[in-house]
Amino acid sequence: MDVIQFLRTLYRYLPLLILLPIVTVLITYVFVRNMEGEYRARSVISSGIIESQSAPGTDARINRDQIAFRYANFMELINSRPVISLVSFSLLRHDLQNPGRGFRPDTPEFEDLTPTARASLIDSLTYYIDSTQPLDLTEGYGLTVYNLMVAKGYEPEAVTNRSRIQRLGQSDYIQILVESENPRLSAFIANELADLFIKFYRFRQNQLLGVNIDFYLEQVRLREIQLDERSRRLQNFKVANSITNLYEQTKAIAVQVSDFEYLRQMETRTYRGAESLIDSLDVVLTDNSGRDFTEGRQAALNAQVAASRRQMSELNRRRVNAVIRGEMALADELEQQVAELRDLLHVSVSNMNTQAIADPRVAREQLITQRMLLALDREQARQALIYIDRELQRLANLTREFARLEAIQDTYVREIDLAERDYLSMLDRLNQFRLTQQQTINSGAQVEQIERAMPPRDPLPSKKILIILVAGAGSFGFALVSVFVIEYFDLTIKTARQLANALEKPVFGIIPGLEDDELDIPAMFAQSSSNLTIKATLSLVRHLRSNTLPYTEGRRLIISSTQPKTGKTFLSILLSYALAQTSRKVLLVDANMLSNKLTQTFQSEPALERYLRGEISLDEAVSPTTHENIFVLGCDISNLTINEIAPKAQVERAFEQLIEGYDSVIIDSTMLVKHNNTRELLPFADSIILAFAAGEVVNGLDRELVVELNEAPISFEGCILNKVELNQIEDVYGELNKKRSYPRRVFKQIIRGNIKGAFRFKRAADQID
Structure with missing residues (x-):
C-alpha cells in the first residue's frame, strides 16, 4: 500500500479517527475535572553500597554493571510487598491512634470500632511493625485489617502506586518520592517507608547471615566427619593386612625372586652335572651282564646315608633362607654344619665300599666312592630345587596379593583425596562467607536516612491537561490500530489490480459506482456534463470499449457474473451504447430468464423463446430502441434453460443467425451459480466476460468457476470491475481534477x-x- 492509498484508507475512516478521540477526551475531562492537587514529599537514604566496596579487603574490580545491579535489587527491596505492608500497617495505626485527626476522614468501618477493638488492633499492628512479621491479608484477622486499609485507601497497592524509588545519578543516595492529596500524608509515607525499610533490611540481613553461617558450619562438620571416616577405613585396612609400605615390601619380594632365580640356576647346573657324571660311572661299574657290584652294601649303612642326606637337605634349605634374609652369620654356621655332615657321609660311604663285594679282578673302591659322593650332590641339588620352586611360587602368590591390596589402597587414597579437597573447598567458602558477612554487616550499618521528608507547601502542577492529552492520543492510536486491523483482515476487492491478482485474469476496465440520478445512459452520451463522476464514467466506458473491441467485433459476447448484484445488465447496456456511438450495429440479447431486466428496461417484446423454437424470424423477434444502432431481443421470465426451449441444433442455428445482420452481439445472461443457463449458452457464443462488483470478496467458488471457464469450449477473456469508488480509479483514469x-x-x-x-x-x- 503506497502513501496515497494509505491516506485514502484513513479518509474513509475519518469519522472514527475524529469521533473516538473526541468522545474519549470528553469522558476523561468529566472524570478529572474535580481531581484534587497532588503534594510530593521527598526522603533520601544512603545505601552504603559504594562505601562497602571501598572498604579494606574488598575486591575493587567490581564493574559498574554489577553496582547498578545491586542498586536495582536494593530499590526493588524498598518497594517490595513486605516493606510496603509495614507502611500500610503504620498508616492504619496512626489513624486509629488519632480518631478524627487522621490523614483521611474516618469511614463507617472506623466509627463502628469499639475502644477495646481499637486498642487491640493498635497492639496487633504495633507487634507486626516491630517484629517485621508478615500478615496474611486474605483471610481471618488479616482480611479484617485489609478491609480497614482499603476503606482508608492505605492498602499496599495504593501505597505502591503513590511511591517512586530513584537513585540520584551515580551517587550512593536513593530518594523516595511520595505523592498524595495531603501534604502531611506524603511526608509520613516517605519517612515511614525509609525508617521501616532500614529496620526490615537490618533484620533480614542478620537473619540471613545467621542461617547461612550455620549452614556452612554444618557442611564443614559433615565433610570433616566424612574425611575422618575414610582415613579410619584406610588405617584399618593396613592393620588388617599388615601393610607398612607396599612399595618397599614389593621391592623386597622382587629382590628375593631375583636371588631365588639365581640359586635355581646354580642348583640346576649342579644337578645336571652330577647326573651326567653318575651316568658315566654307572657305565664303568656295570659288567656285561648288567649286574651291579655294589650289591654287597649293607642295609644299615644305606639307612644311615639316607638320614644324613635328609638332614643335609634341611640344612641347605635353612642356609638358603638365611642368605636371602641377609643373615650371613647364621648362613656361615649352617654352611659349617653342612660341611661336617658331608665329611660324615664320606666316612659312611668309605665303610660301605670296604664292606661291599667287589670284583676280585679289578679294584674299584675309588670309583664307587666318587659315584656315591656325586649321588649325594645330586640329591642335595634336587632337594634345593624343590625348595626354591616352592619359595618362588609362594613369592608369586604374595606378589599377586600385594597387587590386589595396592589397588584397594589406591581406591581408599583417592577417596581420601576427594574428601580432603571437598573439605578444604567448603572451609574456604566458610572463610569467604565470614569475610562477606563482615562486609555486609558494615554495609547494613551504613544504610541510614540522611534527609527526612517535610510536608510540602505547594501542590504539584495539575496533571489534568496531561491526562486529557494522553487519553486523546491513546484513543487516536487505538483508532489507528483498529483501522490497520480492519484493513488487514478486509479481503474485499477495491481496485482492478486486486481483482487481477485474485483471479489471475486481465481486467478490461472499471466503472465507478453511480447514483440513481446519474444512471441516464443516453443522456450521458448525448450531452456533456460537469459532473466529475459522469465524466470519469464516460471516459472509462470508452476505455472499456477499446479493450473489449477485439472480442465484440463480429462476435457474440456473453456478460455474466459469479455473484449477484454486480450490475452486469447495466454493463451490457453501457457497453452497447459505447459500441453504438461508433456507428456499430449492436444486438442486445436478454438471456436472463430468471430476471428479464434488460427486456423491461427497453420495453421490448419477449420473443427469444419463440425465435429459438423457429416460430418467428429474427427480424420479427428483434425490437428497436431509441438509439438507431441498438436492437434488443427480449425474453420472458421462466424456469426453462436454453437447451430446454429447443433442440441444440436448432438453437445453434438461431445463434449463428444473430451475427449475420449485426456488428456485435452482447448477451446478458444469468449468474454461473444457482442456474445452468449460462453454461448451456457457452457453446453458442464466441467469448465471455465476467462482471464483479467492488466491495465484494473473491472466494474459493469464484476461483473454481474461473478455472472451469478456462477449460470450457469458449474464449474466457477477462473481467470488468463495477461500482468502484471514485477515489480508487486514479490508477486507470489518472488524477481526478477535484x-x-x-x-x-x-x-x-x-x-x-x-x-x-x-x-x-x-x-x-x-x-x-
Missing part, C-alpha cells in the same frame, strides 16, 4: 514526490485545458 485547496494540492504533490511542482504557480498557458 477542487482542492492550495495546501491540499501542495501536500498531495509532496506525497507523490513532485516537490518542485508542489510550489509552482499556474501560468496563463496552464489555464487552457
Whole structure:
C-alpha cells in the first residue's frame, strides 16, 4: 500500500479517527475535572553500597554493571510487598491512634470500632511493625485489617502506586518520592517507608547471615566427619593386612625372586652335572651282564646315608633362607654344619665300599666312592630345587596379593583425596562467607536516612491537561490500530489490480459506482456534463470499449457474473451504447430468464423463446430502441434453460443467425451459480466476460468457476470491475481534477514526490485545458 492509498484508507475512516478521540477526551475531562492537587514529599537514604566496596579487603574490580545491579535489587527491596505492608500497617495505626485527626476522614468501618477493638488492633499492628512479621491479608484477622486499609485507601497497592524509588545519578543516595492529596500524608509515607525499610533490611540481613553461617558450619562438620571416616577405613585396612609400605615390601619380594632365580640356576647346573657324571660311572661299574657290584652294601649303612642326606637337605634349605634374609652369620654356621655332615657321609660311604663285594679282578673302591659322593650332590641339588620352586611360587602368590591390596589402597587414597579437597573447598567458602558477612554487616550499618521528608507547601502542577492529552492520543492510536486491523483482515476487492491478482485474469476496465440520478445512459452520451463522476464514467466506458473491441467485433459476447448484484445488465447496456456511438450495429440479447431486466428496461417484446423454437424470424423477434444502432431481443421470465426451449441444433442455428445482420452481439445472461443457463449458452457464443462488483470478496467458488471457464469450449477473456469508488480509479483514469485547496494540492504533490511542482504557480498557458 503506497502513501496515497494509505491516506485514502484513513479518509474513509475519518469519522472514527475524529469521533473516538473526541468522545474519549470528553469522558476523561468529566472524570478529572474535580481531581484534587497532588503534594510530593521527598526522603533520601544512603545505601552504603559504594562505601562497602571501598572498604579494606574488598575486591575493587567490581564493574559498574554489577553496582547498578545491586542498586536495582536494593530499590526493588524498598518497594517490595513486605516493606510496603509495614507502611500500610503504620498508616492504619496512626489513624486509629488519632480518631478524627487522621490523614483521611474516618469511614463507617472506623466509627463502628469499639475502644477495646481499637486498642487491640493498635497492639496487633504495633507487634507486626516491630517484629517485621508478615500478615496474611486474605483471610481471618488479616482480611479484617485489609478491609480497614482499603476503606482508608492505605492498602499496599495504593501505597505502591503513590511511591517512586530513584537513585540520584551515580551517587550512593536513593530518594523516595511520595505523592498524595495531603501534604502531611506524603511526608509520613516517605519517612515511614525509609525508617521501616532500614529496620526490615537490618533484620533480614542478620537473619540471613545467621542461617547461612550455620549452614556452612554444618557442611564443614559433615565433610570433616566424612574425611575422618575414610582415613579410619584406610588405617584399618593396613592393620588388617599388615601393610607398612607396599612399595618397599614389593621391592623386597622382587629382590628375593631375583636371588631365588639365581640359586635355581646354580642348583640346576649342579644337578645336571652330577647326573651326567653318575651316568658315566654307572657305565664303568656295570659288567656285561648288567649286574651291579655294589650289591654287597649293607642295609644299615644305606639307612644311615639316607638320614644324613635328609638332614643335609634341611640344612641347605635353612642356609638358603638365611642368605636371602641377609643373615650371613647364621648362613656361615649352617654352611659349617653342612660341611661336617658331608665329611660324615664320606666316612659312611668309605665303610660301605670296604664292606661291599667287589670284583676280585679289578679294584674299584675309588670309583664307587666318587659315584656315591656325586649321588649325594645330586640329591642335595634336587632337594634345593624343590625348595626354591616352592619359595618362588609362594613369592608369586604374595606378589599377586600385594597387587590386589595396592589397588584397594589406591581406591581408599583417592577417596581420601576427594574428601580432603571437598573439605578444604567448603572451609574456604566458610572463610569467604565470614569475610562477606563482615562486609555486609558494615554495609547494613551504613544504610541510614540522611534527609527526612517535610510536608510540602505547594501542590504539584495539575496533571489534568496531561491526562486529557494522553487519553486523546491513546484513543487516536487505538483508532489507528483498529483501522490497520480492519484493513488487514478486509479481503474485499477495491481496485482492478486486486481483482487481477485474485483471479489471475486481465481486467478490461472499471466503472465507478453511480447514483440513481446519474444512471441516464443516453443522456450521458448525448450531452456533456460537469459532473466529475459522469465524466470519469464516460471516459472509462470508452476505455472499456477499446479493450473489449477485439472480442465484440463480429462476435457474440456473453456478460455474466459469479455473484449477484454486480450490475452486469447495466454493463451490457453501457457497453452497447459505447459500441453504438461508433456507428456499430449492436444486438442486445436478454438471456436472463430468471430476471428479464434488460427486456423491461427497453420495453421490448419477449420473443427469444419463440425465435429459438423457429416460430418467428429474427427480424420479427428483434425490437428497436431509441438509439438507431441498438436492437434488443427480449425474453420472458421462466424456469426453462436454453437447451430446454429447443433442440441444440436448432438453437445453434438461431445463434449463428444473430451475427449475420449485426456488428456485435452482447448477451446478458444469468449468474454461473444457482442456474445452468449460462453454461448451456457457452457453446453458442464466441467469448465471455465476467462482471464483479467492488466491495465484494473473491472466494474459493469464484476461483473454481474461473478455472472451469478456462477449460470450457469458449474464449474466457477477462473481467470488468463495477461500482468502484471514485477515489480508487486514479490508477486507470489518472488524477481526478477535484477542487482542492492550495495546501491540499501542495501536500498531495509532496506525497507523490513532485516537490518542485508542489510550489509552482499556474501560468496563463496552464489555464487552457
